[in-house]
Amino acid sequence: MKRPIQAPSFLSVLVLALLAACCADRMYEEAATESETQKAVPQEEPAEPSESVDPDEPAAQPVANTITPVELSDAEWRERLTDEQYHVLREKGTERKFTGALLESKTKGTYTCAGCGLALFGSETKFESGTGWPSFYAPIADGHVAEEEDKSHGWVRTEVLCGACDGHLGHVFPDGPKPTGLRYCINSASLALEPAEE
């Protein structure tokens, strides 16, 4: 014979309600303590150099992919860079077309970041685009040139930045020559040229 289901007495409902309220209180306290502990931990730990390793594509990099992030204060950048370099690299400026010192250069070598010296482009990928800015069809190695969507000036472009110091270099467009079909349109002011040893 089944026992009839008894409606919970008023007392047990009250006890349950009190228990629930008590638990909720404790959970709240624990949560509060936790978030305070987190606050006490110093923020902005120095980021480890992030080496993006693609498991499908091991080795075969033309340049060793060890990039150490370069972080300087605004004052340090101002001291290190010329006004034009600072304007381009740190303020995302654009030099006037056909004015860059490295625009016409045919010297064999490595184009490095004028801010931090990271190798960015090999001279063998430089081509004459006719745009008035040094143009390359490929970065020297993975991770050396970072990309970011740029929605300024009312249209969407892909900004390219130095993989180490985050300095603005220029933009990349999908209308370049073979083999990549890409055109890295780079400000001469953001580059330095290290001539190859003959």
Ligand SMILES: [Zn+2]
């Ligand atoms: Zn750099």
